[in-house]
Amino acid sequence: MTTPALSSMPDLTSILSQVKGLEEEKAKLMKMLEEEKGRANDAQALADKMSEGKRAEMKQALDTVIMNWLKDSVQAKTPLFLILDLDGD
Numbered sequence: 001m002t003t004p005a006l007s008s009m010p011d012l013t014s015i016l017s018q019v020k021g022l023e024e025e026k027a028k029l030m031k032m033l034e035e036e037k038g039r040a041n042d043a044q045a046l047a048d049k050m051s052e053g054k055r056a057e058m059k060q061a062l063d064t065v066i067m068n069w070l071k072d073s074v075q076a077k078t079p080l081f082l083i084l085d086l087d088g089d
């Protein structure tokens with residue numbers, strides 16, 4: 001004998017299969033997200049490393065310019081403040 005409450009309940013099989021499919025899709029997407037985060041971190045580390053190299057290169061260029069100014073000042077026996085024009089004149 002079947003009770004009226006049980007006979008009126010919908011079949012939950014399709015709902016459970018949809019939930020399972022959504023859970024599997026979520027797991028795939030979470031894995032993809034973690035992989036993308038890893039790639040983004042690697043790219044940021046590379047950019048930081050390149051930035052350090054660029055800063056070193058720029059420092060080298062600045063040091064070369066300053067060294068040339070100093071050499072020019074000594075050779076011309078001109079005070080450095082006149083070469084650099086620190087007065088703004």
